[in-house]
Amino acid sequence: MLIFEHSKRGLHKRDTAELKGIPANMRRAEPAKLPEVSELQAVRHFTRLSTRNFSIDTHFYPLGSCTMKYNPRVANSIALMPEFAGRHPLAPEKFSQGFLGCMYELQEMLCEVTGMKGFSLAPMAGAQGEFAGIAMIRAYHDANGDHERREILVPDAAHGTNPATATMCGYTVKEIPTLANGDVNLEALEAAIGPQTAGLMLTNPSTLGVFERQIQKIAKMIHQAGGLLYYDGANLNAILGKIRPGDMGFDVIHSNLHKTFATPHGGGGPGSGAIGVSARLIPFMPIAGVIKDEGQGKELYRWANKTDYPQSIGHLSAFFGNPGVLIRAYVYMRLLGRDGMSRVSEFSTLNANYMMAEMKKAGFQAAIPDRFASHEFIITLKKQAKELHVTAMDFAKRLLDLGYHAPTTYFPLLVPECLLIEPTETESKEDLDGFIKAMVQIQQEAENNPEIVTTAPHTMPVKRLDEVRAAKQLDLSWTVTQAS
Amino acid sequence: MLIFEHSKRGLHKRDTAELKGIPANMRRAEPAKLPEVSELQAVRHFTRLSTRNFSIDTHFYPLGSCTMKYNPRVANSIALMPEFAGRHPLAPEKFSQGFLGCMYELQEMLCEVTGMKGFSLAPMAGAQGEFAGIAMIRAYHDANGDHERREILVPDAAHGTNPATATMCGYTVKEIPTLANGDVNLEALEAAIGPQTAGLMLTNPSTLGVFERQIQKIAKMIHQAGGLLYYDGANLNAILGKIRPGDMGFDVIHSNLHKTFATPHGGGGPGSGAIGVSARLIPFMPIAGVIKDEGQGKELYRWANKTDYPQSIGHLSAFFGNPGVLIRAYVYMRLLGRDGMSRVSEFSTLNANYMMAEMKKAGFQAAIPDRFASHEFIITLKKQAKELHVTAMDFAKRLLDLGYHAPTTYFPLLVPECLLIEPTETESKEDLDGFIKAMVQIQQEAENNPEIVTTAPHTMPVKRLDEVRAAKQLDLSWTVTQAS
Amino acid sequence: MPFIPHTENEINAMLESIGVKQIDDLFGEVPKELRAGELTKIPHGLSEMQMTQLMTERGAQDGRPVCFIGAGAYDHYVPAAVWQITTRGEFYTAYTPYQAEASQGTLQLIYEFQSMMTTLTGMDVSNASVYDGASSLAEAILMSVRANRKSKSKRILVPRNVNPTYRSATHTLVNGQNIELIDVPYDADTGCINLDALKAFEGEDFAAVVIQQPNFFGSLEDVDAITDWAHANNALVIGIVNPLAMSILKPAGQWGEAGADIACGDGQPLGAPLSSGGPYYGIMTCKKALVRQMPGRIVGRTVDEDGKEGFVLTLQAREQHIRRSKATSNICTNQGLVVTASTIHMSILGAAGLENAASQSHLNTASLVEKVCAIEGVEKVFNSASFHETVIKLNKPAKAVLDAMTNENIIGGFDLADNYPELGDAILVCATEQRTEKQIDQYVGALTKALSEV
Amino acid sequence: MPFIPHTENEINAMLESIGVKQIDDLFGEVPKELRAGELTKIPHGLSEMQMTQLMTERGAQDGRPVCFIGAGAYDHYVPAAVWQITTRGEFYTAYTPYQAEASQGTLQLIYEFQSMMTTLTGMDVSNASVYDGASSLAEAILMSVRANRKSKSKRILVPRNVNPTYRSATHTLVNGQNIELIDVPYDADTGCINLDALKAFEGEDFAAVVIQQPNFFGSLEDVDAITDWAHANNALVIGIVNPLAMSILKPAGQWGEAGADIACGDGQPLGAPLSSGGPYYGIMTCKKALVRQMPGRIVGRTVDEDGKEGFVLTLQAREQHIRRSKATSNICTNQGLVVTASTIHMSILGAAGLENAASQSHLNTASLVEKVCAIEGVEKVFNSASFHETVIKLNKPAKAVLDAMTNENIIGGFDLADNYPELGDAILVCATEQRTEKQIDQYVGALTKALSEV
Numbered sequence A, B: 001m002l003i004f005e006h007s008k009r010g011l012h013k014r015d016t017a018e019l020k021g022i023p024a025n026m027r028r029a030e031p032a033k034l035p036e037v038s039e040l041q042a043v044r045h046f047t048r049l050s051t052r053n054f055s056i057d058t059h060f061y062p063l064g065s066c067t068m069k070y071n072p073r074v075a076n077s078i079a080l081m082p083e084f085a086g087r088h089p090l091a092p093e094k095f096s097q098g099f100l101g102c103m104y105e106l107q108e109m110l111c112e113v114t115g116m117k118g119f120s121l122a123p124m125a126g127a128q129g130e131f132a133g134i135a136m137i138r139a140y141h142d143a144n145g146d147h148e149r150r151e152i153l154v155p156d157a158a159h160g161t162n163p164a165t166a167t168m169c170g171y172t173v174k175e176i177p178t179l180a181n182g183d184v185n186l187e188a189l190e191a192a193i194g195p196q197t198a199g200l201m202l203t204n205p206s207t208l209g210v211f212e213r214q215i216q217k218i219a220k221m222i223h224q225a226g227g228l229l230y231y232d233g234a235n236l237n238a239i240l241g242k243i244r245p246g247d248m249g250f251d252v253i254h255s256n257l258h259k260t261f262a263t264p265h266g267g268g269g270p271g272s273g274a275i276g277v278s279a280r281l282i283p284f285m286p287i288a289g290v291i292k293d294e295g296q297g298k299e300l301y302r303w304a305n306k307t308d309y310p311q312s313i314g315h316l317s318a319f320f321g322n323p324g325v326l327i328r329a330y331v332y333m334r335l336l337g338r339d340g341m342s343r344v345s346e347f348s349t350l351n352a353n354y355m356m357a358e359m360k361k362a363g364f365q366a367a368i369p370d371r372f373a374s375h376e377f378i379i380t381l382k383k384q385a386k387e388l389h390v391t392a393m394d395f396a397k398r399l400l401d402l403g404y405h406a407p408t409t410y411f412p413l414l415v416p417e418c419l420l421i422e423p424t425e426t427e428s429k430e431d432l433d434g435f436i437k438a439m440v441q442i443q444q445e446a447e448n449n450p451e452i453v454t455t456a457p458h459t460m461p462v463k464r465l466d467e468v469r470a471a472k473q474l475d476l477s478w479t480v481t482q483a484s
Numbered sequence C, D: 001m002p003f004i005p006h007t008e009n010e011i012n013a014m015l016e017s018i019g020v021k022q023i024d025d026l027f028g029e030v031p032k033e034l035r036a037g038e039l040t041k042i043p044h045g046l047s048e049m050q051m052t053q054l055m056t057e058r059g060a061q062d063g064r065p066v067c068f069i070g071a072g073a074y075d076h077y078v079p080a081a082v083w084q085i086t087t088r089g090e091f092y093t094a095y096t097p098y099q100a101e102a103s104q105g106t107l108q109l110i111y112e113f114q115s116m117m118t119t120l121t122g123m124d125v126s127n128a129s130v131y132d133g134a135s136s137l138a139e140a141i142l143m144s145v146r147a148n149r150k151s152k153s154k155r156i157l158v159p160r161n162v163n164p165t166y167r168s169a170t171h172t173l174v175n176g177q178n179i180e181l182i183d184v185p186y187d188a189d190t191g192c193i194n195l196d197a198l199k200a201f202e203g204e205d206f207a208a209v210v211i212q213q214p215n216f217f218g219s220l221e222d223v224d225a226i227t228d229w230a231h232a233n234n235a236l237v238i239g240i241v242n243p244l245a246m247s248i249l250k251p252a253g254q255w256g257e258a259g260a261d262i263a264c265g266d267g268q269p270l271g272a273p274l275s276s277g278g279p280y281y282g283i284m285t286c287k288k289a290l291v292r293q294m295p296g297r298i299v300g301r302t303v304d305e306d307g308k309e310g311f312v313l314t315l316q317a318r319e320q321h322i323r324r325s326k327a328t329s330n331i332c333t334n335q336g337l338v339v340t341a342s343t344i345h346m347s348i349l350g351a352a353g354l355e356n357a358a359s360q361s362h363l364n365t366a367s368l369v370e371k372v373c374a375i376e377g378v379e380k381v382f383n384s385a386s387f388h389e390t391v392i393k394l395n396k397p398a399k400a401v402l403d404a405m406t407n408e409n410i411i412g413g414f415d416l417a418d419n420y421p422e423l424g425d426a427i428l429v430c431a432t433e434q435r436t437e438k439q440i441d442q443y444v445g446a447l448t449k450a451l452s453e454v
């Protein structure tokens, strides 16, 4: 039932103060048709709705490329402390030193752990980080009078946001094929590079779940051609504290703080796509970053402005990104501390490789069977699809019945019938084993009783939904049909 | 799965500081066998467990005599504000004026809405309020040298805590029968009263869901015999703001703040059984109450002590009752305000009478069909039990399947096969109608397909549980069988 | 390391299963020279208790000043239930609802959100949010360029009284696609756009005209006239609205003869704490005809195999994970959690609750302005109708006055000097429904004192 | 009236169904003269926003002083997850689990709680809580009188170093049943009970001996010797324990040859905020043989009709709703929510976490005591081993010194004058693991200053 269907016209009393000075023709003629319910009805409705979700707090959620790890509760309680939650973005510095100090330290820690020279917390998600990064690459070339570089190279394994971002920045996109072993096809890359090359966007480890071994060579090739290297940090969890994008030769990176640094995904967001840059890109950084002024024996933190970064690509948002997310990431990093960083990548890698090993033993086919996985790995079910007519999507839906959120399906696009599985370091062996057991059970069902798999899920609030109808007979909002 | 079954020995690192000065023979030899789990495992375990509960926030919960109404969320957030949650009970007055001011005002508001002359917030639940009240009655008689009064009268409809309390205070209990119309049998009462009578404990409206119309006569009878009148305020919701126990002639009352004033029941508690007294019992009040000292143009709040109430029955708890509950009740009362009080009793009464009317129309038999209900009413299913072999308990279990918490069953003891239904004022007509519809459905099932009712519930995490086994083969705690 | 649940025994068993000796072997493919050393600039880990102590200290350092700034972020009351439910694990720690059957909670909530946004703005459809108000404007502009069938222009008229950071962020975001933002001056007396200013642009080709209602100065635009003018000149109309104001002002869908084509803005006033500027969320609503040009996630209602109602992400062919370089936008992660809070907020308050908050804020600002304008040397700058935010002018340097007011624990307003030097010592003030009469009087006292001291 | 969900139309329909004209008719049976007038002493209702403002002000009035008192309530750190999960509606707003099938969450949790309490105290069985530490002592005493088969006495030996309000509350609670609490003096040097003091009682008949470990002064009793003495004299042993201390101290079930018979105490140190003294909860654990004498709810594990494991309230025949005047106690509502928090708290911390908190608190208090005893005129009172709480003596009036320390925002200790006048200007101090070195030094500074000024 929709909240609107609980609504009773006339329940809420209006207690509207006089709208002094607002002419009648600028006013609303009829009240908005928001629901009229009691507080209990609202609380009960949304509490019940919430239970119709899978989440980290309730389920193992091995969604590849999404790093669904535990979101520490203390980060939430700190972000919601009245001093932080109630702070106006334009509050004077006098009322901001505590908050800005945290942000400054966050920048510093991100520099250290990524090997970059400067960091901006402004981007509000990974895709906006990509935008900022590519916009800086463009600003850099423009500043060098290098206007002919109109192309961004993107491996075909890349996340959809990469090509979409390049387009948004006014670039054309050239896709680079990937080898069966997961590495970039260097010959194809060589052939694609030219004076038109503005840069390359790369995820490493790639979305195929393997480390790009030729990264140093690739970096050299791009740099020699005058291009810059962009690191899509969605997979930073795989290398955190062990390998630094800056050391690999990247010029600009984004880090999905909502993944690697454990801020909650909230059913869709918010995120933070903080970006780090090498020295040559510092002048182009977006506004705003936090600057520490020292003097008279006192430190003073303040937001950077246009004069600090005269060649800045400018603002990305109305204020300063998503500080509520940044506070959570800051808390997480301080809890982990120096030594905790590399434990993240170690244990996420251990978990992924253990799962891959066990699943291979159980007869599943890994997409790249002969290499170590990074923090995630791919299973391809093309055999099952062909022989048993049970697809990756069927496996995914059946997993829901067995109490596990499905891995990412059909991504990356180049592996047929794939499941991209990312357990993360915060999951226990017990849960990994449970998931593998569920997969084995589904395999047996697929062999003996395929219908139970192909018609799954059976235990969710709804069965498979008619997506075609959804797109054709658009029903995107409730409209009053009848007043009560 | 128990949290212990997720435990892995060796997971938690010990970081124990030296136990300077504690001799070895006083120390623990082996660590306590608490579970060793990660924070995520704990969060996930208890989040999942929580969803195996019905609650006000998820379900209509018409548990008679328990007043399961909406617990405003703001009361919780205020009680958990660091200034209140972090306040030490023994904090000096200087750091306590804000808190004590609230408590003082709470006492005053409770006096006003009940018509009593003094109020103590000390008792930690209804039963402790009863204890305090009966102890004060005893102290009063003792102070008058009236040592022969050794008996407390209790109507047979009373809640079990009433006779249990009287026993705890060293009294013997005499039960008074109730008439079929719900009123106390005055002749029996007359016969029971004597020089041995210390007092009478009464709930009004009674647990039968009707108002005791002869209350003034009863009060006179008891008082004339030298006894005192105790009001069990569990049903205060029925008369809040409209009728005051003090005006009915009661000498001492308790109010279940966790019922009438909407503090959460928390799966078992905590509560508050604040007690109000008439003037003659003030000297006997328990410690502690809050006193306002005025002087030098300044108000100063402080806890009362022994010298304020020299004849006090003494402390009831280590500190001052359950302030975290009291804050919530205070918030609730201030939100309702003067006019809101009587709306509580009006709408809880409206809801109960509407349900009773509709259920009677649907063919159900009310225990007291010819009178108005108070905020609750009783349905008796003795006909169904006899003719269809479907009991009140079967109806109750089947309701769970249909998404409604069962009403109170088999209480009060004098009505056979009864359901005591208390909807409270915060439930909407929509939910009342839904409940009635469910009852009608069950009635039809009982007629046509009784097994579905007698074997209910079918959709809960477990079916009916073996209570006999539970009591015979006691399994009251987990013990390590095997280390992992 | 409380977030890693492995015992030594388990680690060994896992390594054995993989067939390696130690975890480090798993990184064997990584060139040695790429291995990081110790991260000396990262402090050692803190316990949760130490972290809480540290942040309590940092918070105390900033205090809780009384805030009289709006300028795009408003200090409205949020009922306690909102965030208590929003932060339930099932909402808080779920991903984007890719597996619809296991995400009906979030999906239905978004559908309800979309419904609320459309009734509030008077538009036909809404998406599930973009990042914030500024990004919603940028996306709306990109959308208008794609959608306007009558004009191939990439030029957009953007009044100078539109929020200045919205304008600059939009510039950053659309600039790569050669879209040109053209300033429209505001009237010096009213702070609003008048038709004369627009007439200067007649005959030229524009994809869209932007209108902010109320505008950055808090003044109310003649939205009907501007909308009709834009449509007459083949431009689409993009309304930037304050969604709380929409509860009492004419909704964007009803502006002029045909209504705005796209309404965007920041959802912050509907349940998001100020939180130093975010997370908020960007509202995106439009006419039905434009839905396929809209970026971001959209939820649709449909049925399952048994014909039972359910909800799914729909029209995904617009999105980057399907369309890649041809997507309507690169947005992927949005501001879901704040949308959740906002939906609960609107459900608890209802239209009446929003109207009450809006009108009380308006009244409080009016009362503040009346009181401060009684002070010698303080005056209102514009004579137009306004909603809950107003520009006042001081006869002393604004920066110094605002500085002095901080000594009274008051944030006195937003200094307009950087963005509107032509206004002189002008500040933008706002008193939401949370400001008490006492606080307003404290403001008046603090301003009086500051003016006398500076 | 946001908590009443009725529209006018619905009210009318409902009245019509009942067959009355107005709501007031439903109160027709109530004698007119009993109808209340206007409740003029109750202020008019506030909005949630106003209420929040009011309580924010009241809270600010009390501030957040640095606390060095224990005396039965300890300022330990509680992980953020604890109350975020505890206040989930399903735990927070459920009733006592009468309908087992719809309450498996709470029932399983209580079973887990009982398991944790028994391992912590070393006892066989636990109930689901009574009100608080004081009431747990009273109930334990009543229980011992019912349970002691070797003695028919109603006399109980209660040392003077047992928490004084526990003693006085217990007196209140058991007094009606003619139970007599007999003082046992403590040793002036150690603050503890020594066997000599007990020997004076030999030959008399007692139902039980109470031992608090650590005792109210923080000193550690020779629990083995006292337990054995009690058992040799046919008395049961009731241990009052600090459950956090149980993580490092010998558990009550292992005291002496046979162990304590009943262990009680206050659960506050395990996850309950200080909250001005409550809600906390009373621990009740005992030997298996005594379980049918135990008051309060008990959860048992059993199976359902399909043989599936499940949990129910059991042994209800002890309780008042069944046994009425013959029940083991009148307790009905207990402290369920705090038990919930405590169970989550112990699960997150584990034994190691509790040990860490206990040992760090002990270390902090030791450090504090060492530093203050270096001040001229300050000395330790007792020479016994102690746990995390200690009595110190001042050479100036304690009350005045503590008053002066409040000026430095410090709560300096609990003044023992009212309860132990024989100790002179003695105060009981405690520095939990939450007290930082800096705060301890501030204490030392404040005490030094106060002593010099008073």
Ligand SMILES: Cc1ncc(COP(=O)(O)O)c(C=O)c1O
Pocket: A065, A066, A125, A126, A127, A128, A159, A161, A162, A203, A207, A232, A234, A235, A256, A271, A272, A273, C331, C332, C333
């Ligand atoms: C590899 C990769 N790159 C980029 C992104 C985009 O990040 P965001 O969703 O925060 O915009 C994602 C997130 O899904 C990703 O997995």
Ligand SMILES: Cc1ncc(COP(=O)(O)O)c(C=O)c1O
Pocket: B065, B066, B125, B126, B127, B128, B159, B161, B162, B203, B207, B232, B234, B235, B256, B271, B272, B273, D331, D332, D333
């Ligand atoms: C009529 C009646 N009296 C007394 C009580 C006892 O109150 P408490 O459970 O708070 O001890 C109750 C609660 O169940 C009750 O319903």
